[in-house]
Amino acid sequence: METIGHLINGKQNLEAKRTQDVFDPSTGKVTKQVALASKITTEEAISAAQAAYPAWRNTPPIKRARIMFRFKELLEQNAETIGRLIGEEHGKISHDAAGELQRGIENVEYACGAPELLKGEHSKNVGPNIDSWSEFQPLGVVAGITPFNFPAMVPMWMFPLAIVCGNCFVLKPSERDPSAPLYIAQLLKEAGLPDGVMNVVNGDKEAVDVLLSDDRVKAVSFVGSTPIAEYIYSTASANGKRCQALGGAKNHAIVMPDADIDNAVNQLLGAAFGSCGERCMALSVAVAVGDEAGDALVEKMSQAMQNLNVGNHANSDNDFGPLITKGQQQKVIGFIDSAEQQGATVVVDGRDLKVKGYENGYFVGATLIDNVTEDMTSYQAEIFGPVLQVVRVKTMQEAMKLIDDHEYGNGTCIFTRDGEAARYFSDNIQVGMVGINVPLPVPVAYHSFGGWKRSLFGDLHAYGPDGVRFYTKRKTITQRWPSSGVREGASFAFPS
Secondary structure (H helix, E strand, O other), rough: OOOEOEEEEOOEEEOOEEEEEEEEEEOOOEEEEEEEOOOOHHHHHHHHHHHHHHHOOOOOHHHHHHHHHHHHHHHHHOOOHHHHHHHHHHHHOOHHHHHHHHHHHHHHHHHHHHHHHHHOOOOEEOOOEEEEEEEEEOEEEEEEEEEOOOOOOOHHHHHHHHHHHHOEEEEOOOOOOOHHHHHHHHHHHHHOOOOOOOOOOOOHHHHHHHHHHOOOOEEEEEEHHHHHHHHHHHHHHHOOOEEEEOOOOOOOEEEOOOOHHHHHHHHHHHOOOOHOOEEEOOOEEEEEEEEEHHHHHHHHHHHOOOOOOOOOOOOOOOEEEOOOOHHHHHHHHHHHHHHHHHOEEEEEOOOOOOOOOOOOOOOOOEEEEEOOOOOHHHHOOOOOEEEEEEEEEOOOOHHHHHHOOOOOOOOOEOOEEEEEEHHHHHOOOOOOOEEOOOOOOOOOOOEEEEEEEOEEEOOEEEEEHHHHHEEEEEEEEEEOOOOOOOOOOOOOOOOO
């Protein structure tokens, strides 16, 4: 059976004192094993990055960018292979995997602008014969810890920008679907990246804790659940590291009485059930303003859900695939059970779904639950599965309060034809990413991604302009060349 190892200093490392099974979630079968890095192996990756840093730091940004241009071409040329690896280990349908990869490539495209992104500011004659300028210098060795749900895209939120800014990188991807990120790192080496600049260690908490404690690691980026994000942020910060840790979400869509219900239903189908709901931007709660809107939404949504196809990743006719593990499947079913037990109405029930030919896969069908209230366990938690809950309220203000009161503040949207309502909503809602008739308001690569409240720990969002700031430190230089023969006496006043 194939063992997935590590990439350290440009070479494959198959250290396998500890391994973990990798499953095909469509069949429930073990297909590979992944090596879990020890403390020593993780330290080897950090050492390789540290050794490569001086030369890479002094490599002109235009040369760094040229490697990213070649990397982009290799990603596009090998898109089918990357999509297959994602599907085999995550279960994501081929068209969804292709979309994930494309969003990752857009971050590589943004990183190709390194010469422009790293330009500082210059002011001449801030005083007599005195010039002042700022520049953005790299941090050194930086690390990324990424989740299973986007094994290609989320790492590319991090390492392309970190690398073109002059840093060296250690990636710890999810051990549940490790093949795609390792393959992508090998393409980066093929694009001409010097050995040691990009390293990959597969592992678990042992590897993570080394990255959080080693003094040579200057910054850590993380995407995952809120409890782990809080641990990552507090531990990294206590060890003097810069940290951005993106956590969980409970994303609400307000459906106003004047909304185009047919359009809202079509948008909610993909936003709630795409990728089997395993997205931190998935819309998991529809807040219907008024019973008329609620009744229409539930009726049309339940009808549309009958046409959804669930199955294996290789069949592009399928809309979504399985959940990542047996444990996650049981967890999602448990949330549906609890909602029913606490008084909600399960309108469309996906708990007993069996896919022909894949009876042992980790499938849960699209599920619609009505009459959910904010005190229910399933409302409070991030389900991370193909479940859409409907909460009914009387006013827009009540809907907004519901969203503002929730501990998460990642994404939200409103469906309406009323521009005044849309503007009021976007101005006042306490959420980091807002859509107006856009159900998944994921920022493009030249903006930045991040939520509010307990969806983000740290001051800077991921990728885009905030990413440049996160992976660099500003240095301001003030320079004076006095005129020949001019000598001034000492001054003890503060300079002005």
